[in-house]
Amino acid sequence: MPPTRPLRGERALTSTTAPARFVLFPLHVVRSTRITAHLARITLGGESLAGFVNGGLDQRIKLLLPQPGQTEPLTPPGAGEFGWYQSWRAMDPAVRPVLRTYTVRAQRRDPDEIDIDIAVQGDHGPGSRWAVKTAPGDRVIVCGPAVEEAGGVEFRLPPSADWVLLAGDESALPAVAAILDELPAGLPVRVFAEVEGPGEEGYLPTGRPGVEVTWLHRGEDVDPVLPTAVRAAELPPGEPYAWIAGEAASVRELRRHLVRERGIDRRAVCFMGYWRAGRTEDQRAEDGPAVDDD
Structure with a gap:
């Protein structure tokens, strides 16, 4: 069963200086649903999502997954705007989180949740394997937008488009x-x-x-x-x-x-x-x- 209250440590990891556009959101899996033959919908929740600001359209996020044998991904040290990313690159590949990029399919409030739809192709990659095997309560980290117009949205419809x-x-x-x-x-x-x-x-x-x-x-x-x-x-x-x-x-x-x-x-x-x-x-x-x- 999914957790009925926020898991310990599920507050957004941010800098203590100026607000960053993107921050790390510690989250847990609420549910997993296969919606087509090769697409799985993973619903994530957590107290930290109160600060998640979805830009809509093709808003992309980074999903940090645990390595095999880990119960949750290690949090890369570093604060500020993408400071964690350089730290992630410097980590031992054997223990650093698996990093994948996905689109936010939907966001809801009360309770705070986001949906991520992942293309699954059997045993062809760690993201696909995780999406197939994950269960409610599994821990992940999302690097996502924390302010309006944070970035990560590429679709920009010009008014002149027919x-x-x-x-x-x-x-x-x-x-x-x-x-x-x-x-x-x-x-x-x-x-x-x-x-x-x-x-x-x-x-x-x-x-x-x-x-x-x-x-x-x-x-x-x-x-x-x-x-x-x-x-x-x-x-x-x-x-x-x-x-x-x-x-x-x-x-x-x-x-x-x-x-x-x-x-x-x-x-x-x-x-x-x-x-x-x-x-x-x-x-x-x-x-x-x-x-x-x-």
Whole structure:
């Protein structure tokens, strides 16, 4: 059963000087629900969430998970704006928390909770393994926003946009769903969602006027199908705003198509490499950006 009162130490870890935009929130798992074949919803709670300020849309957070054999993640020393991150990098990799980046799918008050939807692919990574095995009461740490306009929200709809393009794979679906929740009613939206198979198609909301979703089934093929599908599609007229996320190489290819072949202003294309084939997020921390703005 989930804890009925805040667990010891679940107060946000902040600096004693100027308020930081992002702080560490010690939290516990409230519940875990499988919502599609490859997406699990992890609900986190804790007293510290009273200070969590969700920016909405594609708000990203860092999730710090315990290493195997640990009952909770070790808290990286350091205070202030991301001071913990340098400390985390300096920790022994055998004991430092597993670091993963996710989107806040929803936030609620009374009680304070946040939902994080995680793409699970069997035994293919520590984040996926944790999402499958976690249980109520498990301890984690979230680095998240503590003030308004803290950052971590990349989707910025310009007032001049006539329509919106959203494109991504399973890792981007939670952000796509959160963005759809907040777009103006009636705004035309084309969504291209690359997934393994039809088991994921129940995730995005249906029946919203102006929203057309194209599901792309990759099957067991590891090669992305997203860039090819968008390249072959007939897109709406007018001035677009594009948001694309997922595997870095696929995102890079799709962005180049939109800018170079479709003639879309590069400033109207928001793009993020959420992951890179063959590299874990811990390794990517040493790599630099997953997608270069070229």
